[in-house]
Amino acid sequence: RRLRWWSIGLVLALVVAGGALAGARSLSTTEDVPALTDEEGRSLTLRGFSTAGSAKQAPDGLPDLRPADIEAEYADMGTNFVRFLISWRAVEPEPGHYDQAYLDGVAERVDWYAERGYHVMLDMHQDLYGTEIVPSHAVGNGAPGWATHSDGLPIGEHEMWELYYLDPGVIRAFDNFWNTTGEHPELRTHYVGAWEAVAERFADEPAVIAYDLMNEPYGGSLQGPAFEAGPLTSLYQSAADAIRTVDDSTWLCLEPQAMGVNWATPTGLGPVDDPRDGPARIAYCPHLYPLPMDLGSGYTGTTKTLVDGTVQTWLTNTLRTSERLGDVPVVLGEFGLDTTKPGALEYVDAVYDVADDHGFGVAYWSRDPGSWGPYDAEGEPRNLVAALDRPYPRSVAGAVGAIDADEHELTFDVSPSGGLTAEVYLPDDFSPGPGRPEVTVDGGEVSGWDGTRRVLEVMMDPEASEISIRAGS
Numbered sequence: 001r002r003l004r005w006w007s008i009g010l011v012l013a014l015v016v017a018g019g020a021l022a023g024a025r026s027l028s029t030t031e032d033v034p035a036l037t038d039e040e041g042r043s044l045t046l047r048g049f050s051t052a053g054s055a056k057q058a059p060d061g062l063p064d065l066r067p068a069d070i071e072a073e074y075a076d077m078g079t080n081f082v083r084f085l086i087s088w089r090a091v092e093p094e095p096g097h098y099d100q101a102y103l104d105g106v107a108e109r110v111d112w113y114a115e116r117g118y119h120v121m122l123d124m125h126q127d128l129y130g131t132e133i134v135p136s137h138a139v140g141n142g143a144p145g146w147a148t149h150s151d152g153l154p155i156g157e158h159e160m161w162e163l164y165y166l167d168p169g170v171i172r173a174f175d176n177f178w179n180t181t182g183e184h185p186e187l188r189t190h191y192v193g194a195w196e197a198v199a200e201r202f203a204d205e206p207a208v209i210a211y212d213l214m215n216e217p218y219g220g221s222l223q224g225p226a227f228e229a230g231p232l233t234s235l236y237q238s239a240a241d242a243i244r245t246v247d248d249s250t251w252l253c254l255e256p257q258a259m260g261v262n263w264a265t266p267t268g269l270g271p272v273d274d275p276r277d278g279p280a281r282i283a284y285c286p287h288l289y290p291l292p293m294d295l296g297s298g299y300t301g302t303t304k305t306l307v308d309g310t311v312q313t314w315l316t317n318t319l320r321t322s323e324r325l326g327d328v329p330v331v332l333g334e335f336g337l338d339t340t341k342p343g344a345l346e347y348v349d350a351v352y353d354v355a356d357d358h359g360f361g362v363a364y365w366s367r368d369p370g371s372w373g374p375y376d377a378e379g380e381p382r383n384l385v386a387a388l389d390r391p392y393p394r395s396v397a398g399a400v401g402a403i404d405a406d407e408h409e410l411t412f413d414v415s416p417s418g419g420l421t422a423e424v425y426l427p428d429d430f431s432p433g434p435g436r437p438e439v440t441v442d443g444g445e446v447s448g449w450d451g452t453r454r455v456l457e458v459m460m461d462p463e464a465s466e467i468s469i470r471a472g473s
């Protein structure tokens with residue numbers, strides 16, 4: 001069965017990669033997308049982690065996280081963003097009852113991030129529909145038990161968790177949610193109501209920059225454009241309309257279905273209208289998990305070639321979708337891998353280079369301890385920490401284009417406006433020397449240095465089109 005699943009995936013991956021290789025160029029092309037902006041209209045480059053998978057099954061729905069963990073993450077990698085997992089089952093444990101104690105817990109953790117200058121995206125997370133999709137043991141997460149209707153259809157036992165998505169009972173639970181069965185129109189209404197309750201709570205919290213409306217949507221017996229352009233886009237529109245009755249400023253992140261699109265097939269997601277006064281604040285937030293990487297033994301040899309082809313196809317489709325949804329910003333909401341695999345860090349660099357080149361935000365999957373994450377079970381830094389400690393323009397007064405970063409030089413395209421300042425994160429070894437920073441700036445001049453946060457402030461020349469910061473005088 002495992003072989004059958006992966007053989008389907010491999011055929012799909014070869015089709016995808018083959019298409020890409022036919023026109024293979026470097027992993028990055030030149031187009032870039034607009035950035036998310038903060039309350040002052042500054043362009044943000046978002047760099048951080050999904051935090052955390054530990055929230056999926058936690059009785060209180062909150063991640064295993066302490067303020068010291070955020071301190072360590074910043075000290076090690078200078079992140080400024082978190083994709084914070086929340087769940088419908090914790091927000092609305094009973095129909096129509098919103099758990100303010102849970103939202104207080106989320107708010108406390110949002111404060112931990114806000115106090116350290118982070119931007120928070122609240123991710124209404126689900127995998128395999130909900131916590132009680134298999135009542136006997138925790139397989140899924142997301143929806144509450146009262147919203148889970150598998151109608152007694154069979155759900156098997158699988159070593160590979162992804163295979164549960166093919167079980168009749170799981171498909172039925174999703175079909176009831178999307179009202180494909182016509183039996184449960186109330187479920188999507190409740191889901192939208194849960195989002196309205198979350199938005200009402202965080203509307204006035206400037207650190208909460210975005211709402212990720214649904215993690216890795218799955219259409220059950222509806223797949224592809226029939227699902228994405230149909231009930232999924234419709235749910236997003238309903239959620240947007242409800243959220244905007246209480247929150248006029250937080251960005252709304254739209255994820256495509258995971259099936260296929262995670263692996264670089266194109267999405268059929270339709271445009272969503274933002275009823276707010278002023279420019280739309282809608283972003284496209286796909287995930288990236290090249291099947292050849294899952295199938296292969298690392299980012300080497302033939303696997304590397306296939307993964308590169310998949311990433312190129314994913315990039316082309318992502319840029320096309322950003323344009324189709326209204327030239328919207330892009331946040332790569334998830335990508336990650338077992339960093340003990342050969343070539344893993346080269347892959348991580350390649351994906352961050354694509355994000356830098358096109359102005360995508362990035363949340364690495366995930367902050368959890370272990371072989372995918374930045375820290376081990378004892379909280380000690382792993383190889384990923386050095387790979388993610390990259391210079392980047394955290395926030396800029398004006399538009400930001402392509403970013404080109406290496407360990408001793410950071411260059412980014414700009415169109416300065418407003419206060420003309422750019423806040424730039426520099427890794428600890430970017431400019432060695434006690435009286436740091438010894439840096440050379442073209443396109444502006446140094447107007448401040450926060451040695452504790454390793455943030456350089458640059459006053460940009462009003463006419464600058466590029467800012468370059470080089471280590472050393």
Ligand SMILES: CN(C)c1ccc(C(=O)NC[C@H]2N[C@H](CO)[C@@H](O)[C@@H]2O)cc1
Pocket residue numbers: 127162165215216218258259262289334
């Ligand atoms: C068959 N379907 C619908 C499917 C298969 C595989 C994934 C997946 O690997 N997702 C990647 C990661 N994302 C979640 C959290 O959002 C993690 O648990 C997965 O590793 C998703 C859906």
